[in-house]
Amino acid sequence: MANPSTLNPANPSIPSAPVVPLKGESVDKRYLSERVVNLKPSGIRKFFDIVATMQDVISLGIGEPDFATPERIVQAGIRSLEAGETHYTSNMGRFALRQALSEHLYQRYQVSYNPATEIIITVGVSEALYLAMTALLNPGEEVIIPTPCFVAYQAEVILAGGVPVELPTRAIDGFQVDPVRLEKAVTSRTKAILLGFPNNPTGAVASREVLLEIAAIAERHDLIVVSDELYDQLVYDVPHICFASLPGMYARTILLGGFSKNYAMTGWRIGFAAAPEQILRGLLRVHQYTIMSAPTIAQDAALEAIRNGQEDVERMRLEYNRRRLLIVNGLNRLGLPTVEPHGAFYAFPSIAATGMDGETFAQKLLEEERVAVVPGNAFGAGGEGFVRCSYATAYEKIEEALNRMERFMQRYG
Ligand SMILES: Cc1ncc(COP(=O)(O)O)c(C=O)c1O
Numbered sequence: 001m002a003n004p005s006t007l008n009p010a011n012p013s014i015p016s017a018p019v020v021p022l023k024g025e026s027v028d029k030r031y032l033s034e035r036v037v038n039l040k041p042s043g044i045r046k047f048f049d050i051v052a053t054m055q056d057v058i059s060l061g062i063g064e065p066d067f068a069t070p071e072r073i074v075q076a077g078i079r080s081l082e083a084g085e086t087h088y089t090s091n092m093g094r095f096a097l098r099q100a101l102s103e104h105l106y107q108r109y110q111v112s113y114n115p116a117t118e119i120i121i122t123v124g125v126s127e128a129l130y131l132a133m134t135a136l137l138n139p140g141e142e143v144i145i146p147t148p149c150f151v152a153y154q155a156e157v158i159l160a161g162g163v164p165v166e167l168p169t170r171a172i173d174g175f176q177v178d179p180v181r182l183e184k185a186v187t188s189r190t191k192a193i194l195l196g197f198p199n200n201p202t203g204a205v206a207s208r209e210v211l212l213e214i215a216a217i218a219e220r221h222d223l224i225v226v227s228d229e230l231y232d233q234l235v236y237d238v239p240h241i242c243f244a245s246l247p248g249m250y251a252r253t254i255l256l257g258g259f260s261k262n263y264a265m266t267g268w269r270i271g272f273a274a275a276p277e278q279i280l281r282g283l284l285r286v287h288q289y290t291i292m293s294a295p296t297i298a299q300d301a302a303l304e305a306i307r308n309g310q311e312d313v314e315r316m317r318l319e320y321n322r323r324r325l326l327i328v329n330g331l332n333r334l335g336l337p338t339v340e341p342h343g344a345f346y347a348f349p350s351i352a353a354t355g356m357d358g359e360t361f362a363q364k365l366l367e368e369e370r371v372a373v374v375p376g377n378a379f380g381a382g383g384e385g386f387v388r389c390s391y392a393t394a395y396e397k398i399e400e401a402l403n404r405m406e407r408f409m410q411r412y413g
Helices: 043-051 071-082 095-109 124-136 152-159 179-185 208-220 277-290 296-308 310-333 358-369 395-412
Strands: 011-015 119-122 142-147 163-168 190-196 224-228 253-258 271-274 387-390
Touching: 043 358, 071 296, 095 119, 095 271, 095 296, 119 124, 119 277, 124 152, 124 224, 124 253, 124 271, 124 277, 142 152, 142 179, 152 163, 152 190, 163 179, 179 208, 190 208, 208 224, 271 277, 310 395, 358 387, 358 395
Parallel strands: 142 163, 142 190, 190 224, 224 253
Antiparallel strands: 119 271, 253 271
C-alpha cells in the first residue's frame, strides 16, 4: 500500500511521483530551446502536486470522468489483446474505426468525412492538436484562441512556432465568443482560430448564432478553424453544433474529437482529427513520423465504444447533469455567482465577492477546508477572478465540498 501522502489524485491505486515544488522551477537554459524554456508549466499540475501531499481532500480539480471505462469497452480491449492484436495499425488507424466514426459523425451532425482519406486516429485530442498546429503554422503565424480554454492550446501553438493570441470571453456574455472583438483580433499574420466548445473550463456551449458569425469571419479572412469538440456528447438542455456542419465550413475546418470524456476513456488515449483530404494529408505527415499509429488495443476498444457505447454515455451524462444542478445551485447560493454551464463537467464560479485572486482562493480553500479547485488563470487571460470546479466526482462528495465551501464563504464572503 502506497503512503497516502504520495497517492495519485487521478488514480489512488498508483503512487504519485515525489512532489517537486514548482516555485522557481528551473530548466537548463543552456541546452534547451527558447521555445521550451519560455513555456509556462501548467497551473493545473501545480495544484495536483499540492493535493497529492494532503489527506482528506475533496478534489473538484480533476478534469477527467470519475467513472471507470464501461465494461463492454474494457472487454473489447481484453479481447483485442488476447487475439494477439499487438502490432501497429495503418498510420491512419484501423479502417473499421474510421468508418464507424465517419458514420457516427454523419448521423449526429450530417457532416461527411471519407473514412479512407479524411479521418486519422490519434493519441487523444492532445496529439490531434499537436498535429494540427504543426501542420498549419509557419513561424510567427497567429492563432486566435478564445480563453479561458484548455491549458494546452497556447503551448501547442508556441511549440509549433506560432503565436497564440488570446481573446478573453466574459461571464456577462455567458462565456460566448464576442464576434466583434474576434474580428478586431485578426491581423495579416492570423492563420487560424482555435475553438474549444463545449468548453473546459467554463462549460459554455457555443450558440449557433455565434458560430455562424465566427464562420463568416473565417470566410472573410480566409482562416482555418480548428474545432476541438472532445466533449460533444456531454451537453445539457442545449444542442452541440459541429462547426464543420455549418454552411461552407467543412472546407476550412479541422475537427478534433475523441473518446476520453464522452466514454470515460482518458487512459486509453484515443482521439481523431477529420478534415478535407488535402489538409488531413499534412497532419498525417507529422503523425507518421512522430507516432506511427495510435495504440492498437485501444483502437479496438474505441470501436466497441462507438458501436455499442451510447447507453453508457447517456447513463454518465444523466449523472453529470444531476451533479451539475447540485453544484451550480450550491455555488450561487454561497455567493459565488456561476454562469450555468451547458456542457462538459465544469462549473466556473466568480470569486469576486471574496476579493481574492484565483490562486489565493484555491490555496486558502485547500489549506483551510481541504477542497481542491483550480485557479481560473491557469486557463488563460479570461480566467482571472474565477476558479474551476469539476463535477466529475461523486454526488455526495460535491455535497460535502459545498458544506466546506459554505464555512469558507462565511469567513471570506
Ligand atoms: C478541451 C480539451 N481538449 C483536449 C483535451 C485532451 O484530451 P485527450 O485525452 O483526448 O488528449 C482535454 C483534456 O482535458 C480537454 O479538456
